[in-house]
Amino acid sequence: EYLVEVQDVKKHFKSGANQVVKSVDGISFAIRRGETLGLVGESGSGKSTLGRTIVGLYEATAGQVRFAGKPLTGHTREERRAFDRQAQMIFQDPHASLNPKMKVGDIIAEGIDAYRLARGKARQERIVQLLEKVGLHAEHARRFPHEFSGGQRQRIGIARALAVEPSFIVADEPISALDVSIQAQVVNLLEDLQREEGLTYLFIAHDLHMVQHISNRIGVMYLGKMMELAASDELFREPLHPYTQALMSAIPGADPSQRETRERIVLRGDPPSPLHPPGGCPFHTRCPAARELCASELPAWREVNEDHWVACHLVEG
Ligand code: SF4
Ligand code: MG
Secondary structure, three states: OEEEEEEEEEEEEEEOOOEEEEEEEEEEEEEEOOOEEEEEOOOOOOHHHHHHHHOOOOOOOEEEEEEOOEEOOOOOHHHHHHHHHHEEEEOOOHHHHOOOOOOHHHHHOHHHHHOOOOOHHHHHHHHHHHHHHOOOOHHHHHOOHHHOOHHHHHHHHHHHHHOOOOOEEEEEOOOOOOOHHHHHHHHHHHHHHHHHHOOEEEEEEOOHHHHOOOOOEEEEEEOOEEEEEEEHHHHHHOOOOHHHHHHHHOOOOOOHHHOOOOOOOOOOOOOOOOOOOOOOOOOOOOOOOOOHHHHHOOOOOEEEEOOEEEOOOOOOO
């Protein structure tokens, strides 16, 4: 049932002589085959780092990622290659992630070449097929990335990811850099491709609004930890964690039926630096509901309703 299982994963980075940034600090959840799991959090919350750790671009400092039941570590070279093909990534800035000196056809074929999936005429046909799949045209293969708009470049990035026929894609803020008018088109494309190719997505964004429609479930991160995870509808209907409630209250018209009862919650201060995360609940310095206990004790990550997980001392269940 689960394609990806993340078990108490940490990813810490050394910073300077003797500092450590705990970008991902003990996260557990799982992604079902064929679902889209949305992942939201402010910049610095560790969501990109978590995404990269799950696709194996980073090695976890502690804990384990399992893909299709197998741990990512301890692979033979062949297994590793097979995994790398299965798990692909789409990036936020398609401009930075596409080599400006390469023709689009060759960019898309990077994986085809690396895994020797096709050569000559078959390779060319595959490139055309991929371009058409993402709404571009055969003649685009001969052009260079700078000749395309932001939305088209994101389509090129998507075609490149699809070229190796992955089963899992981490989309790291794939629409954040695009015009609002283009965002829905890229989301629709990703949804169509998911149906056609049977893909599983981890879809990262900095706000809830962007992941609401595409996600089956949504996880909310803060300072390297997961605060809450639930089905998209349930999270919007009944956010349990004070941080999720604050994010929800900031979405204009997110839920018209509750707009009057749901007051805008303004959080005090900025998120603390990941270099000096507060002890106890990482959210306690900004939480409107914080109690004394919150500053000293880390709340457990618990399933409070079926498939609804939360880390907060005040949530019963
Ligand atoms: Fe707020 Fe305490 Fe819950 Fe953390 S554990 S979210 S500080 S109430
Ligand atoms: Mg990021």
